[in-house]
Amino acid sequence: DTAVSQTPKYLVTQMGNDKSIKCEQNLGHDTMYWYKQDSKKFLKIMFSYNNKELIINETVPNRFSPKSPDKAHLNLHINSLELGDSAVYFCASSQGGRGGISHGYTFGSGTRLTVV
Amino acid sequence: QKEVEQDPGPLSVPEGAIVSLNCTYSNSAFQYFMWYRQYSRKGPELLMYTYSSGNKEDGRFTAQVDKSSKYISLFIRDSQPSDSATYLCAMSEGYNFNKFYFGSGTKLNVKP
Numbered sequence: 746d747t748a749v750s751q752t753p754k755y756l757v758t759q760m761g762n763d764k765s766i767k768c769e770q771n772l773g774h775d776t777m778y779w780y781k782q783d784s785k786k787f788l789k790i791m792f793s794y795n796n797k798e799l800i801i802n803e804t805v806p807n808r809f810s811p812k813s814p815d816k817a818h819l820n821l822h823i824n825s826l827e828l829g830d831s832a833v834y835f836c837a838s839s840q841g842g843r844g845g846i847s848h849g850y851t852f853g854s855g856t857r858l859t860v861v
Numbered sequence: 862q863k864e865v866e867q868d869p870g871p872l873s874v875p876e877g878a879i880v881s882l883n884c885t886y887s888n889s890a891f892q893y894f895m896w897y898r899q900y901s902r903k904g905p906e907l908l909m910y911t912y913s914s915g916n917k918e919d920g921r922f923t924a925q926v927d928k929s930s931k932y933i934s935l936f937i938r939d940s941q942p943s944d945s946a947t948y949l950c951a952m953s954e955g956y957n958f959n960k961f962y963f964g965s966g967t968k969l970n971v972k973p
Contacts, residue, residue: 749904780963785869785965786869786899786947786949786965786966786968787863787963787965787966788905788949788951788963788965788966789963790960790961793960801960835904835905837904849895849897849907849910849951850897850905850907850961851906851907852904852905852906853904854902854903854904855902855903855904857902
């Protein structure tokens with residue numbers, strides 16, 4: 746299946762822990778993203794990588810660090826987790842530039858992070 | 862003020878009704894507009910996109926953009942229970958759409 750897959754789907758962890766979320770896409774897209782969706786369903790971009798290069802880095806605590814080993818993978822590492830980090834984190838991919846607009850983003854199914 | 866405002870709903874309609882979903886925005890530089898549908902516990906999926914002002918139709922769905930009013934709409938005709946989901950609008954300034962701003966979504970419930 747062609748898709749954006751992210752793991753794990755659910756993550757429950759204690760405050761202060763460090764955790765990682767992995768994302769892979771097999772669509773051949775050149776751009777990948779991390780979005781955070783809060784309890785009110787507000788979806789906000791965190792990071793964007795194009796061909797392994799960081800191109801968008803929104804105002805996100807530096808406890809969040811993305812890593813893109815190749816253009817098909819974009820992982821998110823979170824240090825010293827806080828209660829306010831609880832949210833659903835979505836990975837997405839797109840083909841940037843001309844011709845890509847009609848396809849928009851392809852989102853993964855999300856990772857539901859709960860910090861206790 | 863958020864870049865994109867969207868009424869969270871929920872909006873509850875009977876099957877077969879015409880549904881109107883709307884977003885307003887503040888940035889007059891936005892040119893690319895998209896609508897996504899998100900089912901519970903799933904990622905958003907692209908429904909429609911439009912460029913600049915005007916209408917676009919795809920089956921039971923019609924997207925409208927009124928740039929002068931900074932207002933976009935999604936109409937769903939003959940709504941079905943399977944349309945029950947959260948609908949998010951998204952918009953961007955440039956052709957390179959690396960940075961889209963999303964509304965917070967409107968939850969729609971279509972009752973059989």
